[in-house]
Amino acid sequence: MRTLALALALCLPQAATAEILVPSRTIRAKAIIGPEDLVLKSVDMAGVYADPSEVVGQEARVALYPGRPIRYDDIGPPAIVDRNDLVTLYFDRGSLVISTEGRALGRGAAGDVIRVMNLSSRTTVSGQIRPDGSIEVK
Missing domain, CATH: 3.90.1210.10 (Antifreeze-like/N-acetylneuraminic acid synthase C-terminal domain)
Structure with a gap:
């Protein structure tokens, strides 16, 4: 038993x-x-x-x-971009590189995708946060 x-x-x-x-x-x-x-x-x-x-x-x-x-x-990971921060937007395709200023509509850490308003055209785009705090638009 x-x-x-x-x-x-x-x-x-x-x-x-x-x-x-x-x-x-x-x-x-x-x-x-x-x-x-x-x-x-x-x-x-x-x-x-x-x-x-x-x-x-x-x-x-x-x-x-x-x-x-x-x-x-x-x-x-700690956020490096806060809502309403001014950020640099980059669009990079081959030999074409466009950069402009934008305003973050969200907050996030490197690698996060957030929405950003392009201040020149007032268009909202999404982009990935780079380690330096700039945004790469896809």
Whole structure:
């Protein structure tokens, strides 16, 4: 009987606890996360961060509250373009390169696609944010 109980215990799925990261204080959206903002907590949960090096320096996309786990969608790279920023628009096709000034209609980090208004023509276009903060129109 005892071997049957042991066999059942080994076959049934069991929850495994692990160390996850939780905020030590309330972190507002758009704030950059520092090492002093994080503490480790033992809990059984998937889809959350456990390594501080993956979180430090990232930007909170939503408000983070003490004791609650930080999920993958809650943080991301810091935005380099904010809404209403003046940016340079680039259109590059072979030997043709056009640049003009635009106004960002959204915010984002390098690699994000946002809408931008071309200030010369008042046309709204979409473009990808370059690492230098300019926008490449496709």
